[in-house]
Structure formats: structure tokens, C-alpha cells
Amino acid sequence: MVLTIIKSPGLFIYKSRYTLLIVCFSHLLHPYYGIDAQPEGSRAHGIISLTNIEFIPNRVKIGVGDTLTFVNKDKFDHDVYIVRTANLNEVLFPATTIPSGGSTKVIIEEEGLFNLYCTIHGGMIGKITTTGSFELTEEEKQRAARKKVLPPIVKAGEELFWGTAQCYQCHKIGDRGDALRGPSLSDIGFRARIRAGILGLGSATEYLVQSILEPQAHVVEGYTNAMPKVYQPPVDLHEEELKAVVTYLQSQGGNVDTWEINIDRQKLDTEPSMNPFRNGDPQRGETVFKDAGCNSCHIVGDQKAVSPGPELTEIGAYRNWTWLAESVIDPNAEIGANWKNADVYLKIGEMVTGILRKNTDEEIKLLVSQDHLRTFSGDEIERVEIDESTKMPNYRFLTFEQISDLISYLQTLRGDTK
């Protein structure tokens, strides 16, 4: 890419072959530059705030040549990376860090559809459309068509992902699925390349394989080390299945190449640790579950629950005994993403407690009961207090036998999966 850089104090102008113009203002000079500059009701409003690990809004339509301002309202760094949707190799704006409180301005002087990423935070994805017409060029159409012809192993991987491999319990991709436990894997094949670069790995595929074989090696920001070892029970994928799943991930915006996938058999052979609770009785466990009040917060099958908690209908299909035991004995050890508690103080003097599902200046969403999500607009709110601990009580007081029974019962919860 030909890049001309004209520098002046606090102001950088990049002009590339793609006639993209980027102006970065130093955040020190102008901490919230752009917020006041919003001409209301105009197409050229173009402000995207980076809040709570999200682009808000995450879909924008602007005119060619309009200014788009990115404002980082989070307490940590983000970056902005823009590529053409039809050709993810065509980088319009290389990842540039926007520190907390900082902002960056971008002008796209071309028509088209563009993907937007933060390379630091996997789940942050957006789309930008620039007008006149929303039509793709002939070349873009051809490229998109070529992308659709994929080897059959990708299909096998797709079926595993949305089926027995259980990935869908925690990950969604694009509009498919609604899981909250793990990050969205939209365009993961593409983002893996950026991650690999940052982490010093050889290739995007190496990152994908590592994410699955050694999920603890790199934990996506905003999440905890909560991805199971899917090559061990209960998911228990074998080598060929792992390969298929990896090709499916490659197909999400990356290059599909089965030969590149190198699965270290030694890693697969590590034995899961022996379950000390293995002699429990699932039927007695079901009674413990009800007597201990677990069902007041957890849906199992068609049994209803009142207070908010994750559904456990299929928990035994993807969580091992270690996780289940820890969840019961020490629930604060690893609080699931999207299960943080918050107290929201409203200006009218009311206080509402719930699970924080969205937290931006404009809007707060609180899950106040299993099927009730309340939304408050920014103007209604006086302050929000986020609690880092879980609503789930600990059950350390149960006897060893009761815990064994309970875990044996949870392991039988596999929904329709086998």
C-alpha cells in the first residue's frame, strides 16, 4: 500500500492508494473531540463510540467523504481496523490504538461496504456502508461469489460447530445463535490473523488451533478462561473433528487450508483428572438440586426459574466435573461473561438490581428476572454500581455425598445431545 504521511504537531494525515484519509487528533489535545461536532439529523453525523467493548452504533451508513469519529469511552485502549467486506485483505485503515478517552477521525472516500474491528477485543465488530449507491462493484460481487465455494470439510465443521461439538452453547456467528458465554466468532478466520501477529504466532491457523487446544494461552479481553478443553470429556472431539471445526473457523473471513492445520497429538493425549465425585447418584442429585433451590435461578428443560441465572438444560454436554464442582463450591471463582450484577440508581429515587447486559451512556439493560430485561435511557439514570461478585450463593455447606449426587445429576443434563 502506498502511504503518504504528512505530519504536523498533533495532526496526522494519511493518504493511501485507496484515497482514504485519516486524521488522528492526539487525545491529549482534545480528549472528547467530535462529540460536540455532531450536526443533528444529518447523514454525516458519523460518531461511533467505543463503549463497553462494543462499537455503538455497530452499523453505520455514511456518505463518501463524510467524517466518522471514533471515541473511546472505555477505561482501556481500543483500536480501529477497517477493511473492505468483499476483500478482507484490502486494509483501509490499519489498527491504530485509541487510548481511553481518545478519539480518531476517519474519512472513507470510496463507495462500498466495510468491516470494522477492534483487534484487541474479539467481539467488537461493525459494518460501515458508504453511499451513493449501496451496490457492490462487479469485482466485489465476483470475489464474494468465489468465497462461497468451499471444500466439504467446512460443511462438516459447520455441522459440528452447531451440533455435537457444542461451540454454539457459548459462541454465536453473525446473526446465527444467541450464546453469551463466549465471544462472537464472526469473521474469526480473519481476526485470527491479526491476533497471530500480535501474539507472535506463525499464522492465523496457528491461533485458531491454539484457541481450541490451549484456550488458557490467550484469553480474549472481557472474558475469563471459561472455554472448555473440547478434546476432553464431555465434548471429546477427536483429531479429525477438530480439523473440520478449524476449517469452518478459517472459512469465517480467512483462508481455508486444511494442510496448515497442525494438531499436536501429545496435547490431545493429556488425561483429564480423575473425578472424585464420580460415585454420586443422579436421582438423589435431582432432589438436592430442588431442595437447595438451584431451580429458582436455573432453567432445566421446561422447568421454569424466577431469578436470573444461566440455563442448565444441556450443561452436562459441555462442562466437565471440575467446572461443575467449582460452580457449586466456589461460584465467585469464575463469573461468566454477561453475568455481572449491578445496582442502577434512577433519578426518581428508585434503585433496580439485576444482571448488567448493556452499559453505555445512552442505555442500560438489566436482566431483572429470568424473562424480564429492563431498559433505561441514560437520562433516567443517576448512577450505576457494578458488583464484581456473583448472585449465585456458594454451597460449600453441602456434604461430600450431596455434592457428588448433584454433580452426577448435572452431568446427565444433556438436552437432546448425546
Ligand code: HEC
Ligand atoms: C462453555 C463455553 C464454550 C464452549 C462450549 C466453547 N467455547 Fe470457545 N470460548 C469460550 C470463551 C469464554 C472464550 C473466551 C476466553 C478465551 O479466550 O479462552 C472462548 C474463546 C474462543 C476462541 C477465541 C476467540 C477470539 O476472539 O480470539 C475461539 C476461536 C473459540 N473459542 C472456538 C471455539 C470452538 C470451535 C468451540 C467448539 C469446538 C468452542 N469454542 C466451544 C467459551 C466456549
Ligand code: HEC
Ligand atoms: C440466586 C440465584 C442462583 C442460585 C440459587 C443458584 N445459582 Fe447457579 N448461577 C447463578 C448465576 C447468576 C450464575 C452465573 C454467574 C456465575 O458464573 O457465577 C450461575 C452459574 C452456575 C453454573 C455455571 C453455568 C455455566 O454456564 O457454566 C452452574 C453449573 C450452576 N450455577 C449450578 C448451580 C447449582 C447446582 C445450584 C444449586 C446448588 C445453583 N447453581 C444455585 C445463579 C444461581
